[in-house]
Amino acid sequence: MATSDVTAQTKVAMILFYSPIDRFIHKVIVVAHDAGLADALEIAPTYPMREGHDITALNPLNKVPTLALDDGRTLYGSQVICEYFDSFNTTAPLYPASGDARWDALRRLSLADQAFEINVQLTLNKTPEGKAVFDWAWPKLMRAFDQMERDVSTLGAFDIGQAGSLQALSYFDHACSQGLEVFGLTETYDWRVTRPKLAEWFAGAIKRPSVQSRFRKPFTGDTGPEQLRAHVERALAARS
Numbered sequence: 001m002a003t004s005d006v007t008a009q010t011k012v013a014m015i016l017f018y019s020p021i022d023r024f025i026h027k028v029i030v031v032a033h034d035a036g037l038a039d040a041l042e043i044a045p046t047y048p049m050r051e052g053h054d055i056t057a058l059n060p061l062n063k064v065p066t067l068a069l070d071d072g073r074t075l076y077g078s079q080v081i082c083e084y085f086d087s088f089n090t091t092a093p094l095y096p097a098s099g100d101a102r103w104d105a106l107r108r109l110s111l112a113d114q115a116f117e118i119n120v121q122l123t124l125n126k127t128p129e130g131k132a133v134f135d136w137a138w139p140k141l142m143r144a145f146d147q148m149e150r151d152v153s154t155l156g157a158f159d160i161g162q163a164g165s166l167q168a169l170s171y172f173d174h175a176c177s178q179g180l181e182v183f184g185l186t187e188t189y190d191w192r193v194t195r196p197k198l199a200e201w202f203a204g205a206i207k208r209p210s211v212q213s214r215f216r217k218p219f220t221g222d223t224g225p226e227q228l229r230a231h232v233e234r235a236l237a238a239r240s
Helices: 001-012 025-033 076-086 100-126 130-155 160-178 196-205 225-238
Strands: 012-020 041-045 066-070 072-074
Touching: 001 066, 012 025, 025 076, 025 160, 041 100, 041 225, 066 076, 066 225, 072 076, 076 160, 076 225, 100 130, 100 160, 130 160, 160 196
Parallel strands: 012 041
Antiparallel strands: 012 066, 066 072
16 A cells, blocks of 8 residues: 555544654654655644643553544554554655564664653753762663664664664753753763764754654644643544
């Protein structure tokens, strides 16, 4: 089935609940664009930490990203949503089908996703009391970035592992831009200084059209709780 055919059939209702923070690269958006599904997605801006932003009826964990399908099903988490989107990619799937290429892509994806989650924990604990979290998280992040630097030498065609790395690195930049003085760092940390291969790869990878579609482009629509409730109600209605 051609990508255009898939888009035509799915454009009716796929609601993506995610936080449209433009300062980091959402890999679900990248994968959707590369699969030709960008026009099939309806975006529901969601900020689970804000009052009134509750998607528990769709996802018991109340976390983003969450994808509501037009047949009433709901998919949770970026790993599952990315693989679902990529299943429609008939030209250059980001998940290698089998063999060493698949396991290497998934290894790099896992490394990036865990680095991303560790950085989220660091961000949520950016207080003097969170110094213990910083002491636990920072060495892990540095080792993850060192491994990404080593991995650059063996990278081939753009794949899901690279999409995950873009998300992890750009979110780290976003977090650092908010300041880390509370942890005793007097300057914004730049991972590029000591990882030149990774920096060169990142500078090239962010030029992909699927990355440029959202990166550093602020969301201009309604982000209030009313629009979110309306999207949730529509997704729930599809179940019946």
